[in-house]
Amino acid sequence: xxxxxxxxxxxxxxxxxxxxxxxxxxxxxxxxxxxxxxxxxxxxxxxxxxxxxxxxxxxxxxxxxxxxxxxxxxxxxxxxxxxxxxxxxxxxxxxxxxxxxxxxxxxxxxxxxxxxxxxxxxxxxxxxxxxxxxxxxxxxxxxxxxxxxxxxxxxxxxxxxxxxxxxxxxxxxxxxxxxxxxxxxxxxxxxxxxxxxxxxxxxxxxxxxxxxxxxxxxxxxxx
Amino acid sequence: xxxxxxxxxxxxxxxxxxxxxxxxxxxxxxxxxxxxxxxxxxxxxxxxxxxxxxxxxxxxxxxxxxxxxxxxxxxxxxxxxxxxxxxxxxxxxxxxxxxxxxxxxxxxxxxxxxxxxxxxxxxxxxxxxxxxxxxxxxxxxxxxxxxxxxxxxxxxxxxxxxxxxxxxxxxxxxxxxxxxxxxxxxxxxxxxxxxxxxxxxxxxxxxxxxxxxxxxxxxxxxx
Numbered sequence: 001x002x003x004x005x006x007x008x009x010x011x012x013x014x015x016x017x018x019x020x021x022x023x024x025x026x027x028x029x030x031x032x033x034x035x036x037x038x039x040x041x042x043x044x045x046x047x048x049x050x051x052x053x054x055x056x057x058x059x060x061x062x063x064x065x066x067x068x069x070x071x072x073x074x075x076x077x078x079x080x081x082x083x084x085x086x087x088x089x090x091x092x093x094x095x096x097x098x099x100x101x102x103x104x105x106x107x108x109x110x111x112x113x114x115x116x117x118x119x120x121x122x123x124x125x126x127x128x129x130x131x132x133x134x135x136x137x138x139x140x141x142x143x144x145x146x147x148x149x150x151x152x153x154x155x156x157x158x159x160x161x162x163x164x165x166x167x168x169x170x171x172x173x174x175x176x177x178x179x180x181x182x183x184x185x186x187x188x189x190x191x192x193x194x195x196x197x198x199x200x201x202x203x204x205x206x207x208x209x210x211x212x213x214x215x216x217x218x219x220x221x222x223x
Numbered sequence: 224x225x226x227x228x229x230x231x232x233x234x235x236x237x238x239x240x241x242x243x244x245x246x247x248x249x250x251x252x253x254x255x256x257x258x259x260x261x262x263x264x265x266x267x268x269x270x271x272x273x274x275x276x277x278x279x280x281x282x283x284x285x286x287x288x289x290x291x292x293x294x295x296x297x298x299x300x301x302x303x304x305x306x307x308x309x310x311x312x313x314x315x316x317x318x319x320x321x322x323x324x325x326x327x328x329x330x331x332x333x334x335x336x337x338x339x340x341x342x343x344x345x346x347x348x349x350x351x352x353x354x355x356x357x358x359x360x361x362x363x364x365x366x367x368x369x370x371x372x373x374x375x376x377x378x379x380x381x382x383x384x385x386x387x388x389x390x391x392x393x394x395x396x397x398x399x400x401x402x403x404x405x406x407x408x409x410x411x412x413x414x415x416x417x418x419x420x421x422x423x424x425x426x427x428x429x430x431x432x433x434x435x436x437x438x439x440x441x442x443x444x445x446x
Contacts, residue, residue, distance in 0.1 A: 112411060144443070157442045188335060188428035195425045198418040203441075205411035212443040218366070218429060219380045219438040 008032040008060055008074060008082060011042045014099060014140060016075035018147025019046050021179045023053030024151065030056055032063030034082075039063070049151065054114060061089045069175065073140070076115070079122060083129040092133025093111065095168055098123040098193075099140040101200040111181045112205040114198055123162065123193035136195035137163030137172055139201045141173035143182070144213040152200040155181030157215035160199070162192040185218050225401060231297060233263045237322060237363060238296035241307040242269050242373025244402045246276030247374065253279055255286030257305075258328065258355060262286070274372065282313040282374030292398065292435035294320045295349065296363070299338070302345055302436055315356025318391055321349040321416075325424040335428040346375055346416035360386030360395055362417035364423045366405070367436040373395040380438035381421070385415040389431040401433045408441050 005022055010031040019029045023046055031046070033039035039057030046055040057063075062068050064086055074082050079100045090096070100122035106114035120127045123138035130136060139161045140180040147153045159176050161184050163169045173184035187196055199216065206214045228245055232238040233254040242252045246269055254269070256262035262280030269278040280286075287293050287309055297305050302323045313319070323345035325334040341346045346361035353359060362384045370376045382399050384407050386392045396407035410419055424441065429437045 025257040112415065147443075185429060186432050187425060188432060192335065192425065192428055198421060201409060202415065202418045204406060205415055206441060206444075209409050209411060212333050212446055214444065215442040217440040217442050218426075220370075220435040221429075221433055221437065 002027045002175065003068050004028040004070060005069050005175065006030040006032055006063050007071045008063065009072065010022070012075070012146035013071060013149060014143070015071065016046065016071060017145050018043060018071060018140070019042045019055065020050055020053075020151060021148055023050045023055055025178045027175065027178060028054040030058060030063045031066060032060040033060060034060060040115045055106070060086060064089050067094065069095045069097060069171070073099045073100060074083045075106060076102045076122060077101050079126065080129065083126060087129070087131060090131050092131070093146055094134050095171060096126060096130055096134060097140070098126040098136055098138050100126065101197050103201060109132050112201045112208070114201055120191055121194035121197050123190055123197070125188045126191060135163070135165060135168050137161055138174075138190060138196060139172060139186060142203060142216040144203075147213050149158055152161055155179065156217070157181070158183050158185045158217050159186050160187045160196045160216065162190050162196055164190050172188050185221065189218070225250045225398065226291050227251040228292050228294060228398065229255055229286050230294045231286065232295065234261050235257050235296055235298070236368035236372060237366070238294065239265060239269065240368045241296070241363070242278065243273055243276075244371055244376060245398070246273045246278055246279040248401045249399065250401065252288060253281060253285040253286045255281060257283060283309060285303045287312050292320060292394070294322060296322045298329060299325045299345060302349065306349060310352070310354060313354050316352070316356050318394060319349060319353055319357060319359045320363070320395055321346040321359055321361050323349065324364055324420050326424060334436045335424045335431070337424055342419035343362065343414055344420050346413055346420070348416040350413060358386070358388060358391050359413060359414060360384055360391050361419060362395060362399070364419050365426060365439040367426075367438055370436050370438070378381065378402065379440070380404070381406050381408045381440050383408050383410045383419045385410045385413050385419055387413045395425065401402060408444065418437060
């Protein structure tokens with residue numbers, strides 16, 4: 001049986017889409033939100049869409065407790081506050097999968113531009129903020145939330161993953177590979193997240209021009 | 224008959240690969256170099272590989288003169304000097320296709336890292352340096368030089384193009400579409416080059432890990 005996954009911010013589109021896709025292939029999902037009511041509402045919506053799925057909604061701190069893998073899928077403007085609030089909850093050995101994108105939209109700028117993050121990337125900011133021994137990998141920046149949520153849509157794209165430890169990326173890859181049509185590509189150390197996080201605004205720019213939900217596939221790899 | 228293309232820096236791998244691929248489909252190619260001998264040597268090598276191709280080698284200033292389209296494919300450390308030297312040669316109406324990547328390798332850093340460019344990207348630096356009326360688009364940052372040069376290899380990847388004027392991108396697209404297996408994707412205004420230029424180090428990082436020559440394909444578009 002697959003590991004349980006906690007998704008902080010699964011009330012948002014990307015996190016909710018991941019919850020649906022994983023729930024459908026038998027991964028038990030804990031949906032975290034600042035607000036218990038919203039977490040439960042999202043879990044209810046997920047159960048309605050994937051009736052055989054295992055979804056529960058909890059407040060963030062309760063959701064994260066004992067979760068082996070925590071996906072952080074919150075807007076950039078909430079990332080720092082969310083991690084501060086989880087500082088006394090996260091413990092050594094937990095893996096945080098950061099999906100945060102430092103879009104300029106966080107400060108009312110364009111969604112095709114990003115903010116500079118002092119640490120280099122939102123993922124590196126996350127790594128700095130989590131307690132000692134909690135590891136961070138970066139992922140899911142090029143996967144369309146709308147396509148994840150549309151369960152009729154057959155996915156066929158890559159998930160670009162950055163992280164400093166090969167075993168952490170491998171652990172995430174095993175989970176991602178449960179979702180048909182997604183392939184994990186190891187992009188290098190966590191610092192490479194400063195490039196991959198920019199791909200969300202690039203795809204938003206492409207979406208605007210081509211009226212689509214673009215994703216990325218790396219060519220030249222074995223499938 | 225297709226427009227002539229001038230490639231400044233076609234003595235390097237990317238420029239040389241483009242020269243071969245275009246030469247093979249009948250595009251007349253002028254190879255520019257600081258050194259006349261090196262330009263002629265590259266033109267000779269190209270002619271040997273593509274015997275029906277139309278290649279000549281000239282010094283940069285002569286090569287650029289009257290060229291409707293100039294591809295700038297030089298190392299970042301030479302970009303500024305090259306454009307300074309071309310300041311009195313480039314004239315209104317010419318289209319400069321900038322393929323420069325601000326790799327940290329330019330200052331002996333890692334090829335998986337980039338330098339910050341004050342203007343935002345090498346392409347924007349180019350736009351600032353060319354005379355009034357010369358337009359700049361950014362392209363070719365994700366196409367492997369080695370695969371371009373290997374004429375046995377069947378290409379199947381995207382060329383991500385940034386530029387402020389749709390007609391400039393269209394003009395380049397028509398030329399790129401002559402090369403079988405390459406598809407142009409309009410990524411937005413020239414400022415988006417600051418994202419696309421980062422994709423070269425990302426692909427270098429992927430290449431190291433996966434021992435391949437990676438490229439990028441955008442999913443969700445009509446082919």
